[in-house]
Amino acid sequence: MAARREQKVRVLVVDDDPDFVEAAKLSLAADRRIEVVGGATGGEEAVKQAAALRPEVVAMDVVMPGLDGIEATRMIRKDQPECRVVLVSGSIFVDRGDEGDEAARAAGASAYVVKSRAVLDLAEVLVSVARSTGNVSGSSA
Secondary structure (H helix, E strand, O other), X not given: OHHHHHOOEEEEEEOOOHHHHXXXXXXXXXXXXXXXXXXXXXXXXXXHHHHHHOOOEEEEEOOOOXXXXXXXXXXXXXXXXXXXXXXXXXXXXXXXXXXXXXXXXXXXXXXXXXXXXXXXXXXXXXXXXXXXOOOOOEOOO
């Protein structure tokens, strides 16, 4: 178990805002527990990169043009059941409450983070999800 805790968690960051992807990659790379293996700016690209890079956890935006984060999560989890997904959204989990939780759970997500708290919470949630068998949980708004 100690060796598992020392291994870096491999993370793929997905958001339709390339500036958010780059900022998240930089922020997460500063955490010694995390290895950022890639970034994607859409759902289709996320599915392809997840298949190629085999991250342990994907930090996935929910609202994106084309293939959204919910459907991309379903596809990734179908292809790679061992890969965990943490959904990141600026609105669905605040505006929709339980409906947002249910959408995350139905897609196979392990947790979610409200985008306004990503800087504070994302690294901890990603590591926690990679090292646990937890159900959908979220960070505070």
